[in-house]
Amino acid sequence: MYLRTYQSADCPTLAALFQDTVHTVNARDYSQEALNAWADGQVDLEAWDRSFLRHYSLVAIGNGAIVGFGDMDKSGYLDRLYVHKDRQGEGIGTALCDRLEASVPGEITTHASITARPFFERRGYRVVKEQQVERHGVLLTNFVMVLSRRP
Numbered sequence: 001m002y003l004r005t006y007q008s009a010d011c012p013t014l015a016a017l018f019q020d021t022v023h024t025v026n027a028r029d030y031s032q033e034a035l036n037a038w039a040d041g042q043v044d045l046e047a048w049d050r051s052f053l054r055h056y057s058l059v060a061i062g063n064g065a066i067v068g069f070g071d072m073d074k075s076g077y078l079d080r081l082y083v084h085k086d087r088q089g090e091g092i093g094t095a096l097c098d099r100l101e102a103s104v105p106g107e108i109t110t111h112a113s114i115t116a117r118p119f120f121e122r123r124g125y126r127v128v129k130e131q132q133v134e135r136h137g138v139l140l141t142n143f144v145m146v147l148s149r150r151p
Contacts, residue, residue, distance in 0.1 A: 001067065001092060003099055006057035008049050013066050014059070015043035017084055024085040029114035030140065037138035055079060056103045060092045070096040072103060078110035093119060101147065108147040113140075120145050 006014075022039035030038070052071055060068035060083070068083035070093075078100060083092045101108055109128075112120045117127070125145040132139040 001060055001062040001095070003058045003060055003095060006052045006059055010059055010066060011045050011049045011052065014069050015045060015048060017066060017069065018043065018082050021082045021085050025088060026113055026115045033138055034140050037135040038140055040136060056100065058096055058099055060096055062087065068092040068096055070100050072100040074104065076104045076106055076108045078108055097123060106149060110145050112143045112145045117143050123147065
């Protein structure tokens with residue numbers, strides 16, 4: 001497995017990986033209604049591409065295929081971090097996070113799902129607050145988490 005920077009041609013694959021991962025990995029922590037609201041199969045690929053290009057965005061490649069991705073903005077906001085449903089627990093998320101976190105000085109913030117919270121806690125993030133985020137009229141629980149570091 002290796003990491004490389006995002007390319008616009010990756011966007012459709014990342015959207016599919018996101019959809020599939022949410023509906024399988026996150027299914028143990030969220031209702032079907034919540035999963036459908038979170039990942040409704042209607043990713044705006046142009047908006048995602050613009051966002052990935054503005055952020056420091058990485059994709060993980062394993063056996064010639066994309067197996068994960070993540071992105072962070074210049075302020076230290078870790079926006080997206082997803083690993084293929086069949087590649088969970090292999091260190092892909094850790095490798096992506098290590099590189100993303102190293103790209104910015106100071107504090108890092110993310111909005112972690114119920115499913116991702118333990119992963120981030122193991123990395124030293126702490127929960128600042130639990131919140132309800134509305135997607136398509138459905139409330140989803142997530143956590144604002146912060147990793148405090150010295151600059």
